[in-house]
Amino acid sequence: MTRMMKRALINFFFRLFVFIFIFGLYLTRKEMLFEFMTHEFTFGISEYGISPLHALWFVFMVMMIQHIFPNKELSMAYKKGKIEEFEEVPGYSRLELLEFVQNMNVKAWIVMLTWLIFNAVFAALYLFKIIDVADMLMLTVFFYLSDYLCILFFCPFQTVIMHNRCCINCRIYDWGHFMMFTPMLFIKNFFSWSLFFTSLIVLIRWEVNYAKHPERFWYGSNQRLRCSQCKEKLCVIKNKLKKE
Template identity: 40%
Template sequence: MRSYYHKQLLVRLLLFFAGVFCYAARQEWLEPGNEAWQGRIFRLLLWAGVFLDILKKFFPSGRLSLGAQKLFAGRYRAADCSAQRLKDSKRRADGYALFVAAVWIGFNLIFFVLYRQGIIGVPELILLTLFYFLSDMICVLYFCPFRLMMHTRCCTTCRIFNWDSMMMCTPLLFIGGIYGWSLAAFAMAVLIHWETLYSRFPERFFECSNESLRCGNCEGNLCRGRLKRRDYSADRNS
């Protein structure tokens, strides 16, 4: 799984550098209405890359992190957890999630204002989307500021793991057009799917109620190198 995610990182890195090249060589290639074949190919590659990343989150897959897959019934292993403890875990996680949402919206409003004022344009928003796309994989493999904000041990236990699709597509909401609106719509569908199942089956999302999310049962090893694995029993009283 770690090897798979590193390959995904490489693809996103190449796509990001391709975007930087287009921006430096011919900014108009990044404009939605530009008919140059170089721009059309790049915009199609960007759309396909983000679309495929979004699409795979609708289906169970052993290649993806359990953090993105825990909403599915097949990844749930019931654990002994009281209703009150699950309720408390959910309440804390929901509070942190609202905080992250507020920070993300506030941060991106800066770019929206800059765009509306004409200080930045579509090419800059495309680069921002590519940067978010690349940063998403860096968060999974190396360092995630949202993990600090969410107070989670790792990506596997993250309350907002599949929010990343909507986050990546945030700048596209400002651009609109067939490419932007279609990706944003699919990303919103992922978010709604995640939140719906979270609301119906919260026990799947917390390690106190789902054995699969505990360190001792981890099969992905995505946190290797930045966090030592430890048994859940060592965390129960923390």
């Protein structure tokens, strides 16, 4: 049980708690979620005071700000883009790096297209008023939990499309925030748009860094990404489930 695995499990159970709590509100006080999400400028504070949903917004924002202004507590999956985490493989092939980048970029675009089509279904349901803002918030919280389900237990993108070794070697690791807040794009609200556009900043920052320094993101050119140097072992549970 590594230090990072302990942190990941704590984060997972926290997100599970958040999901259960918001789902409880969804079942018992859905009108409160609806009213909160329909406040365009006041953020709901003037009428409801500081609610658990304001705390939820704060947690979401802090989570993303940590990726915009990273700290040493983040996983190597994120930190591999930093120069201090790059340990060059002597004599690595630039041609193989280029082939790797092209392959990963094609797969990343497939993931993005798949994700947008999937969310377009919910967007259409929302625009045609079949589901409402409370449903979209619930979907976002489900994506928030699913982020760690993918890290610890099973990731459909890794298994079906990307075929990367692990999260540390994942080309789209920092797409998670953009993915979980995609439903918020369709709601005209400070709560929703502040989350979505902040997640967009995280995504753009990641993509710019990847485009400028792809050698930091491939185990063939960065020794720190090799299994022999991994100190986190976040893949342990996932790999055991694959073998069963």
